[in-house]
Amino acid sequence: MESRIADARMGDWTVLSVLGAMDSDMLPDLKFFTDRALCVPTHVVLDLRSASHIEPAVIVMLLEMRRRAARVSRDIRIVGDTEQINPAMRTSSARDMFPVYECIADAVTATRDDGLDIQLFVAAEEAVIICRGRAESSFVPELEAAFRGIPSPVREVDIDLRGVGTVEVEILAAIRDFADYKRESGGRVRLAVSRAVAKAIMAEGLSRAFELTGAPRRMSPARVNPFAGAQRR
Numbered sequence: 422m423e424s425r426i427a428d429a430r431m432g433d434w435t436v437l438s439v440l441g442a443m444d445s446d447m448l449p450d451l452k453f454f455t456d457r458a459l460c461v462p463t464h465v466v467l468d469l470r471s472a473s474h475i476e477p478a479v480i481v482m483l484l485e486m487r488r489r490a491a492r493v494s495r496d497i498r499i500v501g502d503t504e505q506i507n508p509a510m511r512t513s514s515a516r517d518m519f520p521v522y523e524c525i526a527d528a529v530t531a532t533r534d535d536g537l538d539i540q541l542f543v544a545a546e547e548a549v550i551i552c553r554g555r556a557e558s559s560f561v562p563e564l565e566a567a568f569r570g571i572p573s574p575v576r577e578v579d580i581d582l583r584g585v586g587t588v589e590v591e592i593l594a595a596i597r598d599f600a601d602y603k604r605e606s607g608g609r610v611r612l613a614v615s616r617a618v619a620k621a622i623m624a625e626g627l628s629r630a631f632e633l634t635g636a637p638r639r640m641s642p643a644r645v646n647p648f649a650g651a652q653r654r
Contacts, residue, residue: 423441424439424440424441424442424443424444424446424447425439425440425441425450426438426439426440426447426450426451426454427440428454428457428458430463431466431525431529432529433463433464433540434463434464434465434466434529435454435457435458435461435463435464435465435466436465436466436468436525437451437454437455437458437465437466437467437468438468438471439451439467439468439469439471439472440471440472441471441472441473442472442473442474443469443472443474443475443476443479444474444475444476444478444479445476445478445479447479448478448479448482451467451479451482452482452486455483455486455497456486459486459489459490459493459495462493462494462495463495464490464495464496464497464498464529465486465490465495465496465497465498466497466498466499466500466525466528466529467483467497467498467499467500468500468501468525469499469500469501469502469505469506470500470501470502472501472505475505475506475508475509476509477509477510479509480509480510480519483497483499483519487519491562491563491566492562492563492566493566493570494539494540494541494563494566494567494570496538497519498519498520498522498528498529499519499520499521499522499528500521500522500523500524500525500527500528501521502521503521506521507521536554536555536560537552537553537554537555537556537557537560537563537564537585538552538553538554539551539552539560539563539564539567540552541567541570541571543570543571543572543575544575545574545575546574546575546576546577547575547576547577547578547579547638548571548575548577548578548579549578549579549580549581549637549638550564550567550568550578550579550580550581551581551584551637552564552580552581552582552584552585553584553585554584554585554586555585555586555587556582556585556587556588556589556592556618557587557589557592558589558590558591558592560592561591561592561595564592564595564596565595565599568595568599573606575608576603576607576608576609577608577609577611577638578599578603578608578609578610578611579610579611579612579613579634579637579638580596580610580611580612580613580637581613581636581637582612582613582614582615582618583613583614583615583636584615585614585615585617585618586615586617587617588617588618588621590621590625593621593622593625593627596610596612596631597627597630597631600630600631600632601630609632610631610632611631611632611633611634611637612631612632612633612634613633613634613635613636613637614633619633
């Protein structure tokens, strides 16, 4: 049976379904479909439930693609059978980076307890960044990538941190620097925060650095991510 990849859009996600052997011969096709999805940009679900075989080279390439996805605030997740997939994940870092979900619905709705999910919504004059999970210092590059995805003409930016249970000072510093940048260029950044984030802001003496709001502005689905990946100037 000839191996192939089928792609389908599900809102903010592209689902790549593999039929047949997922071996080194499939790497060019996998890279093409993943690149195309990230350029939209969408998150990616790799559905391996119908894959007859998975080679470690596939996981190696996915690790590199996930680093690229992080630069545009996107994620790559895997659906499949853990008994089939885990042998291909020879390193613990690969297993930590790619938890295996049983179905597509679980993959697109899960918020990892040990990670930070970042979503960027952009329109012509306003933007919203939604964060969920643990805002640890290791996620500063991903957050800064989201900031770079907001074009300079956008003046109003809301950052929704209500789904953040833990925040480290490096994350707050990155947000403060971005807020200062927007303020100096005539813009405004507002934060909607959880109780834990509010306590962290108080503890670090940053109350005057941020403008708080009860909830972020609403963004129409038709105005999601048209500029994501653009460089801030």
